[in-house]
Amino acid sequence: MINLFFYEKIGRRILSWIQHYNHDKYWYRRSIVTNPSDKTNILIKLYYLYYIKNTDAYHNCSFGTNLNSGSYFSTPPRLPHGPNGIIIGHDLKIGCNCTIFQQVTLAHGGGRIGDNVLLGAGAKVLAGVSIGDNVKVGANCVVVENIPDNATVVLPKPRILLHN
Template sequence: MKKLVLSDIDNYLMLSRGEHYSANMFKRLITMISPRMLPVLFVRISTSNLPIINRIFSIINVMLFGIEVNSQCQIGRGLFLPHTSGTVIGAREIGDNCTIFQGVTLGAKNLDFSNADDKRPVIGNNVTIGAGAKVLGGISIGNNVKIGANTVVTKSIPDGKTVIGSKATIIGSGDDE
């Protein structure tokens, strides 16, 4: 877990200060307590193999930062959460160097208390998910994908694509019960 946390901090510092920024351990420790990194640290603990500890930190993360995370989600190196409020991380897997903005939901389309792998998304490497986006169902998001703000994704996206928007469909009148 230490290597994952250090890679998260280094990714944050690189994104916020530039590619050539190098951090010593003191700068990393100071960064770890920032409001952008502390929730990531709590996500790491919430997805650890420490059964009671992971639940406690999951609850703390919801209360302090508004992040709900599935303890079974596998998350790669360099996770970055620039803003956290209202974020739900219910994916099966998230790759390396992913940026997830506030209000994002990654999870099943329907209630899924069993955490079934075939009902939860898999997110590739170097993916950016914009504020308010929803990625739902047992789909795959390829590497180097950008998902725009408020985009609803229910179908797999191949590598290197950018997706935006949501398509509303009328399924009945307001009088239907």
């Protein structure tokens, strides 16, 4: 009998080598580097930081201006197109099961992104803006005001379409 898990694991390894991005490895290492209470050896943290910055540079993206006091992810976000051009400022709290498409910019300034949020390609969220839970932000939206829970937001100047 063929061990399919073995071939799946090899396939993921080859794909991560080709794409220069391993999702699980990246987010595991980022969680160690950004957690100030983590007791991992400083040399290992520096190596992980090097890996993170190298991956960010290859994909033209930045996850925070300062990783040690940077944004907080409840769980690793889903990145369907990889970390391509995504910019996430510091001092943000990002909830569980967040999906972030390419070229999204989240400005720093103490904002909050809720749970189960989908941020479409090219969406921009300005400083201090909070987005509620279960919100869908369409492609190329510029979010300038707080968005309530369970809303769908579209157009470059956002308009809330659905709100329960």
